[in-house]
Amino acid sequence: MSELRDLTERLVSIPSHDDETAAGDAIASWLREHTAADVTRDDAGNVIAWRNRDADGDSLALVGHHDVVPPDETQVEDGDYVVYEDESRIYGRGTADMKGAVAAMLLAFRDADPDGPLAFASFAGEELGGVGVQQAIDEGFAPDYAVVGEGSTGYSADGTLDVAVAHKGRRASTVTAAGEAAHASEVESGENAVYRACDAVDVLRDLDAPEADVLGQHLAGSVAVTEIEGGSAWNVIPESCEVTVDERTVPGERADVGAVEAVEGVSWTVEQDLPPMACDDAAFADGVLDAVREVQDGAGEHVAKPHATDAGWLAAAGTTCLVCGPAEQGEAHTADESVSLDVLERCKGVYRRAADAVPGGQS
Incomplete structure (x- = not known):
């Protein structure tokens, strides 16, 4: 000892x-x-x-x-x-x-x-x-x-x-929504990136996280939005918004986080993927x-x-x-x-x- x-x-x-x-x-x-x-x-x-x-x-x-x-x-x-x-x-x-x-x-x-x-x-x-x-x-x-x-x-x-x-495992990713800035008094002249980000969050909330069984042990994956950041001032329609996603992965299939890209102006980037x-x-x-x-x-x-x-x-x-x-x-x-x-x-x-x-x- x-x-x-x-x-x-x-x-x-x-x-x-x-x-x-x-x-x-x-x-x-x-x-x-x-x-x-x-x-x-x-x-x-x-x-x-x-x-x-x-x-x-x-x-x-x-x-x-x-x-x-x-x-x-x-x-x-x-x-x-x-x-x-x-x-x-x-x-x-x-x-x-x-x-x-x-x-x-x-x-x-x-x-x-x-x-x-x-x-x-x-x-x-x-x-x-x-x-x-x-x-x-x-x-x-x-x-x-x-x-x-x-x-x-x-x-x-x-x-x-x-x-x-x-x-x-853990997959960390960023969902980025792009819009068009405008004065908040003229909402219709811009594209609100925060609204697009919210639509992407709705997609994430509806995802089914995979599950797996390994030698008698059950593992359940998860997908969670952990941060949202967007906008530059109270009177400006935001032109960008970022959503941070924490995903716990299991052996086998992954959640279809990339489905957020079906929302107009939204892209998805994987920052870290620990298997x-x-x-x-x-x-x-x-x-x-x-x-x-x-x-x-x-x-x-x-x-x-x-x-x-x-x-x-x-x-x-x-x-x-x-x-x-x-x-x-x-x-x-x-x-x-x-x-x-x-x-x-x-x-x-x-x-x-x-x-x-x-x-x-x-x-």
């Missing part, structure tokens, strides 16, 4: 919200010191290590990220992140999301005795939409299977480590859940996450993914972010068991 605690605290103490270089350097240095793995860095800031890369059989990757969201002012002191332990939890920016899981994966990667190819990857830019993982995929990172260490704790019961077999994830191998999902139940007296369930992760990008590229990690719902990105040392230890055990086994539930 002390080794896991010390490594977690070391990684958490390194600032990595503006620049992930130092955190990536620390991870790469640890791997080179404690393993004989082939360790590489790329210009995105990713750290990728392989053991038995040329061995026969399917490959498995233990996947995390070392960037974090900006810290609360209470989480920084003299340029470093504040880290402290209290009642069997470690507190500090990145403890839950997700340097604690990275530390557990590093130790499992070192201690595993795999027959097939085993990778460890810690990506940069996850909090910016998966910048690092996308570059790694473009440069050939393509494991057959992956366990992604994002949070999956507390879904079936408080404090229980679960296995997420699916998660939603959902669905595990496509029931035996792999069952095998990792068995490992979870081994480390916590039979507890743990298959669950679905509402949040997008790097697993979505990997799954879209052909990797069979699961999410299993120590962060609890609502814990990440908070001023008092923390992680349970006990759950971290359980995660390390699961990662080690997954790394030792051939993916897909085979022996």
Whole structure:
């Protein structure tokens, strides 16, 4: 436990919200010191290590990220992140999301005795939409299977480590309505962009968001208007209006948000599209859940996450993914972010068991 605690605290103490270089350097240095793995860095800031890369059989990757969201002012002191332990939890920016899981994966990667190819990857830019993982995929990172260490704790019961077999994605888009400005005393001489935007909103309200079922888990998508901005003055017919749309996507079909373009003067632009994830191998999902139940007296369930992760990008590229990690719902990105040392230890055990086994539930 002390080794896991010390490594977690070391990684958490390194600032990595503006620049992930130092955190990536620390991870790469640890791997080179404690393993004989082939360790590489790329210009995105990713750290990728392989053991038995040329061995026969399917490959498995233990996947995390070392960037974090900006810290609360209470989480920084003299340029470093504040880290402290209290009642069997470690507190500090990145403890839950997700340097604690990275530390557990590093130790499992070192201690595993795999027959097939085993990778460890810690990506940069996850909090910016998966910048690092996308570059790694473009440069050939393509494991057959992956366990992604994002949070999956507390879904079936408080404090229980679960296995997420699916998660939603997020598509953020802007609907732009164009009109023609005119003096408000001469309404008929202009084209009101706000009215056109309202017609587009009516289209959005009538859309049916798709739903999906993955290995017994049900996911429901959603479409929501979250911002409207238009007009320049009280006495001017507005010539433009923008509507921000937040869409939670599920594996399979998408809502037809582009239908708004049937409204005259309206266009639709996708700003960000984080893909959902669905595990496509029931035996792999069952095998990792068995490992979870081994480390916590039979507890743990298959669950679905509402949040997008790097697993979505990997799954879209052909990797069979699961999410299993120590962060609890609502814990990440908070001023008092923390992680349970006990759950971290359980995660390390699961990662080690997954790394030792051939993916897909085979022996």
